[in-house]
Amino acid sequence: xxxxxxxxxxxxxxxxxxxxxxxxxxxxxxxxxxxxxxxxxxxxxxxxxxxxxxxxxxxxxxxxxxxxxxxxxxxxxxxxxxxxxxxxxxxxxxxxxxxxxxxxxxxxxxxxxxxxxxxxxxxxxxxxxxxxxxxxxxxxxxxxxxxxxxxxxxxxxxxxxxxxxxxxxxxxxxxxxxxxxxxxxxxxxxxxxxxxxxxxxxxxxxx
Amino acid sequence: xxxxxxxxxxxxxxxxxxxxxxxxxxxxxxxxxxxxxxxxxxxxxxxxxxxxxxxxxxxxxxxxxxxxxxxxxxxx
Numbered sequence: 001x002x003x004x005x006x007x008x009x010x011x012x013x014x015x016x017x018x019x020x021x022x023x024x025x026x027x028x029x030x031x032x033x034x035x036x037x038x039x040x041x042x043x044x045x046x047x048x049x050x051x052x053x054x055x056x057x058x059x060x061x062x063x064x065x066x067x068x069x070x071x072x073x074x075x076x077x078x079x080x081x082x083x084x085x086x087x088x089x090x091x092x093x094x095x096x097x098x099x100x101x102x103x104x105x106x107x108x109x110x111x112x113x114x115x116x117x118x119x120x121x122x123x124x125x126x127x128x129x130x131x132x133x134x135x136x137x138x139x140x141x142x143x144x145x146x147x148x149x150x151x152x153x154x155x156x157x158x159x160x161x162x163x164x165x166x167x168x169x170x171x172x173x174x175x176x177x178x179x180x181x182x183x184x185x186x187x188x189x190x191x192x193x194x195x196x197x198x199x200x201x202x203x204x205x206x207x
Numbered sequence: 208x209x210x211x212x213x214x215x216x217x218x219x220x221x222x223x224x225x226x227x228x229x230x231x232x233x234x235x236x237x238x239x240x241x242x243x244x245x246x247x248x249x250x251x252x253x254x255x256x257x258x259x260x261x262x263x264x265x266x267x268x269x270x271x272x273x274x275x276x277x278x279x280x281x282x283x
Contacts, residue, residue, distance in 0.1 A: 032239035117231045137236035168226045
């Protein structure tokens with residue numbers, strides 16, 4: 001048995017078990033975050049699997065006691081950005097989500113369709129969508145979201161604010177693209193935006 | 208379009224009042240969180256123990272160049 005090649009970084013079996021338990025616990029959150037980012041369940045799950053393997057391989061870099069969810073989200077978003085650059089993600093919208101409808105609470109006349117919301121979400125600039133997902137859906141604080149995205153807290157606040165304003169406007173006016181694939185202009189804008197992101201302006205793409 | 212039917216959540220953090228779709232956003236997220244984990248994930252998680260992290264990425268290199276995660280080596 002040769003277990004002495006990386007002195008100081010070897011975790012005990014107990015630590016490994018702890019890591020695995022925590023990693024397992026965040027899988028549903030990784031799936032939700034990935035689904036929100038890329039919209040397609042199959043692609044999102046591939047991304048999560050990739051994330052799990054990377055996280056496992058890098059487990060020595062995880063500081064026990066810190067947030068596993070935040071740590072793995074960083075890995076996931078970096079994998080996402082890398083995939084986006086390689087594959088020119090096509091932004092296809094999944095119809096399965098369209099069947100889910102948010103039932104209106106009592107006293108509210110017009111139900112918000114989750115499918116509309118999801119479609120609107122996918123038209124946002126990736127950085128804003130990501131910020132809104134982290135804060136508005138994932139329940140991260142602005143500070144945590146800023147750390148995950150590698151940017152200033154003020155930047156996150158501004159991205160969330162803009163994302164909220166855009167969604168509110170789209171939903172209020174019913175001004176939602178039918179499907180992201182049908183909206184060439186929006187699609188192109190997203191891809192161009194991604195090039196900016198991928199070029200390293202504003203976000204870090206290296207893990 | 209009267210939108211003042213719901214008091215904002217108690218958190219003083221929120222600078223703006225939550226828009227009416229805010230619950231929907233959480234619901235989208237939570238609906239995925241609450242899904243049963245597909246078998247592919249259970250399989251992967253079960254397999255992780257067989258993958259030695261020190262071989263995968265412990266060297267500090269950014270990629271998993273030499274050892275693909277799928278090829279976890281013969282354990283003969």
